[in-house]
Amino acid sequence: MNLCCSDHAASAKEPMKKSKKKELSMKEESSPSRRDENKIVFFEGDCNLAFDLEDLLSASSKILGKGSIGTTYKAALEDVTTVVVKRLKDVNVGKREFEQHMEIVGKIKHENVDALRAYYYSKDEKLVVYDYYHQGSVYSILHGKRGExxxxxxxxxxxRIAIGTARGIAHIHTQQGGKLVHGNIKASNIFINSQGYGCVSDIGLTTLMSSIPSPGNRETGYYAPEVTNARKATHSSDVYSFGVLLLELLTRKTPIYYSSERGQAFHLVRWVKSVVREEWTSEVFDVELLRYSNIEEEMVMMLQIGMACAARRPDQRPKMAEVVRLIEGIHLENRSPSTESRSEASATTIYST
Structure with missing residues (x-):
């Protein structure tokens, strides 16, 4: 059996730190009745790394996060290969439908889409395997604790994160005859590829689930107003979620965030619209961005795109292909890092993918 691991996954093969509190075996949390004759299904790749279910479940692992879909682990195999394993919960479809969806997703090959490397299905255990991105998710980069x-x-x-993510979603929307929907666009499902661009993961997994996030969960802030069932997401609702992500990148606030000053929770989209309506636009942006010069015009352009994507009515939102064109047009051709006294990025390479 073969597992394909791309370069960015291979670069993350750092030794696992030994920690009794943080390190565990996935086998410890698996059901003893899970064992059956089903095998891990691998997709074609450019490197041959053999392991079986027992190897995967016994691998030294660290929990990266727990969400509405399941628990995500960083698993270090004995050959020092590092992969990400998502243990799905509340799967509401049979084996055939599950496998059909995995086959559709597994065939997607795009630099801004996280490749599905393998999956496993049994009565008591459903697993999906992805590459490990050493920089972590966009959520952890934006909102994680300092040093974590x-x-x-x-x-x-x-x-670059916005451009890559937009390209990835637009490509997903062309799959399966234009019928494939992501359904769960959020910062914790976006990673950064080796070129520094956003890369979209967890495609269509919500369609396999029997439950959705409960009210008050921070994930609900990404859902379009018309989405009452995450299993019935559409291209238009993906666009809304992407709009929320753009606002998140600009403000460094979560979709539903708590203000300690006011002692209450705020919905990011509604807050941004209220601030812009009062013509206090500069107060929207993350203070860290205000250190840089000559980028205000570009930030305002992204803000306008984010608000257009997060329009309340689905028919008022642009298509994802149009969103890609708009975001790629943000960077002005004559703009370069030399006009920014403190920018650490190279604007001249912003489209070199």
Whole structure:
């Protein structure tokens, strides 16, 4: 059996730190009745790394996060290969439908789409395997604690994340005769590829689930107003979620965030619209971005695109292909890092993918 791992995954083969609290075996949390004759299904790749279910479940692992779809692990195999394993919960479809969806997603090959490397299905266990991105998710970069993922992130890095993510979603929307929907666009499902561009993961997994995030969960802030069932997401609702992500990149606030000053929770889209309506636009942006000069016009352009995507009515939102064109047009041809005294990014390479 073969597992394909791309370069960015291979670069993440750092030794696992031994920690009794943070390190565990996935086998410890698996059901003893899970064992059956089903095998891990691998997709074609350019490198041959053999392991079986027992190897995967016994691998030294660290929980990266728990969400509405399941628990995500960073698993270090004995040959030092590092992969990401998502253990799905509340799967509401049978084996055939599950496998059909995996086959559709597994065939997607695009630099801005996280490749599905393998999957496993049994009565008690459903697993999907992806590459490991050493920089972590965009959510951890934007909102993680200092020293635990959150980092300083300049304007051009954010713009590359937006461009890559838009391209990835637009490509997903062309699959299966234009019928494939992501359904769960959020910062924790976006990673950064080796070129620094956004890369979209977890395609269509919500369609396999029997439940959706409960009210009050921060994930609900990404859902379009018309989406009452995450399994019935559309291209238009994906566009809305992407709009929320753009606002998140600009403000560094979560979709539903708590203000300690006012002692209440705010919905990011509604807050941004209220601030812009009062013509206090500059107060929207992350203070870290205000350190840079000559980028205000570009930030305002992204803000306008984000608000257009997050329009309340689906028919008022642009198509994803149009969104890609708009975002790629943000960077002005005559703009270069030399006009920014403190920018750490190279604007001249912003479209070199």
């Amino acid at each position: 993922g959150r980092t300083s992130i300049d304007w051009y890095s954010r713009l």
